[in-house]
Structure formats: structure tokens, C-alpha cells
Amino acid sequence: MANANETPLLRCKVSYAGTTHTINTEFIKDPYLAPMHDIGGRFSFKAVMVGANKKIAYIKLYAYLQGRELDFPIHQATYLKPIQVSKSMKALTPFNHLYAGEVERELQYQCFLGWNHK
Template sequence: MRCDVTYAGTTQRIDTRLSSDPYAAEIYDIGGRFSFKAVMIGSKHNSSIHYIKLYAYLQGREFDIPIHQATFKAPIRISKTMRALTPFNHLYAGEVERELQYQCYLGYFGWNKK
């Protein structure tokens, strides 16, 4: 899965591979204001996806505050080409309503990579 996450005019590309451990997924810092985590759980043996979860957090002084969670449950169809999994999302949070944007795509890229 590939997500393009944008804050303050800067876009980060986040690639997520199939995993069996949701707690091992990396949390990405987005511009020092937000955090983003993409989890794709399934079986590498038969390239099946059990579920996908996307999380966005507003970074706080003491802890991050969850502002968004999207869940996609099986069956999740995977095409041979990259196709949009999510719409282009706009999230607003914080005292001055800062904006985080993201869109994720799913396809057969990177199945055999570590």
C-alpha cells in the first residue's frame, strides 16, 4: 500500500507492506504537527489482506491525540495496477485547525520485498 500524506505543502510517500503484527507498523512524523500510521495485516503466503487501518494523530506536548481512523475489512480486492483505496481526505485539528491531507493506493507492488 502506498499513501501520499501532505501537510503545509510538503508530501511524504509512505509505503506499507503486508504484516502479521499491527504493533510493528511505523508511525511517521508529518511536519512536526501530525503523525500517520498505516497498518496492513494479512498473509504473505497467499497475498491476502485481512484488514487495513489508517491512523492520524495531532502531535501534542505530552502525547499524540487521535483525530482519525479508517478501517477496511476483508475482502479487500487487489489489482495488478495501483488503484485508489481511499478518497483524497482532508483532516483538520488543533487550535488553528491545521490541515493534513492523505490518499492511499493499493496494488501488487512490493509483495516480494522485505
């Protein structure tokens, strides 16, 4: 169980073309306001964690292939309650490999969930 200063933290490691980005996500009330992260100018990744009072209602993960005018959704994963938060960061997702585009470029990601010690 968390102490008064801890909140859930979702940490995703997203890799493309030999570079890994770490995306940390905390609770958000409006999932449409969650930031979209550029991954190497080819992909976009968005992690959403909605909840209150240290309890997670749901987590959604989105991956997009960037286009000239629009980003194209290539992956969406949903995790619903009950979602248990561990004392230490533990894997929430498997290690995912996504392929998209004319030459099937590869995006990899894995997300971990734990308590954010503030």
C-alpha cells in the same frame, strides 16, 4: 492475480504545509509494530496492512495530532476483507482532509493499493 514474486503494497500520499510524504506499507503480523510517521512536526500517520498468502485481512489507517507529551488521535479508517488488489495502483481511499489543533491545521491523505513487483 499476482505472480509468485508479488505482494500487496499500500502507498499513501500524506500532505501537510505544502510537503507530501509517500508512505509504503507491506504486510505486517503485529499491527502494534507498524511504524508511526512524522508529518511536518505537527501530525503523525500510521498505515497497517495485516494479511497472509497474498490475501489482505484488513487495512487500518490512523492520523494523530502531535502534542507536547502525547499524540491525539484525530482519524481512524478501517477496510475489511474482501479487499481486491489491482494489477496497477488504484485508489483505496478518497482524498481525505483532516483538521485539528488550535488553528485547525490541515492534513491531507489518499492511499492506493496494488501489487508490489519485487
